[in-house]
Amino acid sequence: MARSAAAFEFPFARDAALAQLGLATGPIPLRVRLTLDHSGRFGVTTAPLAPAPALWAFSLASHRLEATDPWLRHKTTRRALYDQTRAALPTWVDEVIFGNTDGALCEGTITTIFVQKRDRLLTPALSAGLLPGVLRQSLLEDGRAEEAALTIADLATAEAVFLGNSLRGLILARQV
Known part of the structure; x- marks a missing residue:
């Protein structure tokens, strides 16, 4: 994300990204999606992670x-x-x-x-x-x-x- 933020000239704060990811917890395995907008704001969404087939x-x-x-x-x-x-x-x-x-x-x-x-x-x-x-x-x-x-x-x-x-x-x- 830092590499892409630099390429698109978006502000990127690594510590803020890690803090947002730390909020994504739950009692079941989750898919976590971290997004960054052009102003440097992060968004986090989660969804249940289904088991992968073999x-x-x-x-x-x-x-x-x-x-x-x-x-x-x-x-x-x-x-x-x-x-x-x-x-x-x-x-x-x-x-x-x-x-x-x-x-x-x-x-x-x-x-x-x-x-x-x-x-x-x-x-x-x-x-x-x-x-x-x-x-x-x-x-x-x-x-x-x-x-x-x-x-x-x-x-x-x-x-x-x-x-x-x-x-x-x-x-x-x-x-x-």
């Missing part, structure tokens, strides 16, 4: 992203395409994966893509046009994943495909 089914989006779109690199409330795509999911599909106009893999509506090949966990490079998610960054920094130029065709040749985010971790996935 295996997610995913499909490919027909819409292709533009790798040069600067909005793709920031988690914002400007996500109509992602929200509309999720709202149209059939009941048997958990996630939709986007590629870009060059055929590179990008990301899911709420997840980062990880492809296992030759015992290496690979994730698309930021240059493909995607969000540098928290889970993705953590796995890269820990050396458990590495960036690669991945294409949609890599999904068919992968030993395994995982989808993940900081809320749910890595989830084994299969294409439907």
Whole structure:
């Protein structure tokens, strides 16, 4: 959030953000969403967090992203395409994966893509046009994943495909 706030020239107070997050408690597991407006004010919303299934089914989006779109690199409330795509999911599909106009893999509506090949966990490079998610960054920094130029065709040749985010971790996935 601090990186995006700086990019958009929004005031950002880390201590105030942490204080707001500290208010988000409950007797059940929660999804917590922290937002920041242009004046530096934070908002927090919560919702129950349903358990994640052991295996997610995913499909490919027909819409292709533009790798040069600067909005793709920031988690914002400007996500109509992602929200509309999720709202149209059939009941048997958990996630939709986007590629870009060059055929590179990008990301899911709420997840980062990880492809296992030759015992290496690979994730698309930021240059493909995607969000540098928290889970993705953590796995890269820990050396458990590495960036690669991945294409949609890599999904068919992968030993395994995982989808993940900081809320749910890595989830084994299969294409439907």
